[in-house]
Amino acid sequence: MSLYIGVDAGGTKVLAGEVTPEGHVVRAAHRRTPERDLPVADLEDAITEAMLEVAGGRPISGVGLALAGLVDAVGESVRFATHLPWREAPVRSSLAERWGCVVALDNDANCAALAERAFGAARGVGDVVMVTVGTGIGGALLSAGRLVRGRNGMAGEFGHMQVESEGLLCGCGLRGCWEQYASGDALVRAAGSTFVDGPAVTAAALDGDALAMAAFETVGDRLGVGLASLVAALDPELVVVGGGVSEAGDLLLDPARSAMARSLHGATHRFLPPVVAARCGPEAGVVGAALLARTQATA
């Protein structure tokens, strides 16, 4: 049987998994992402180790890489990544040579959107806005069921839409990006110093902690205001919200839905797209990346 592996390389963790044609992850391995000031070789070694652990000595048909960064339009190079050391690096061909198999490369939110379209919340839907709310905000756009990549391959970087011209400094170097107000980092900031990270805020909010619930109200509201802009611009059929913070479900999505309806131009005269939680879970990037590799290998 053909072996396709998806790898999601994010700012904190490298997750690799064997993915079946039905989109199930049947075997997984992970490594901590090396600090970003370490050489690229350290990161590529961590990815290789996780991938080989999953393969377990079996021949590999293809590997898909989902990366938290800007990938060019042809899936060859990583142009820039806020949390990873690659800069203008031909990652696809160098890893294909090292591993001796088909390698596909794409942005992590693009991969998550492919997974949701094939197996999850966007199944059968043509025009979809996907927003992944994790440490930051990623995004992807599907039109007639296909990814819209744009001239540079950089379409869908919704997290870096500037929503405050003199706002908070973002990891990308600009100020006032949407992800500074509606991401996991923003959630932790809104909740105050009692909580160490996003999952801690989520757990407390689910337990009824007033401070944590108020943080979700604040961040969900900012998320919804941004979604209203995206819907005004793109008029999609469906909005899918994924990423770690979306695991809080309606705690995040209810205030987002209200704010979107309140902030959207002509809201009472139009079809309002449902805002739904992603269904492929934290492995969506892995599933979408493997699907990309399978598609390229069998094209």
Ligand SMILES: [Zn+2]
């Ligand atoms: Zn930014």
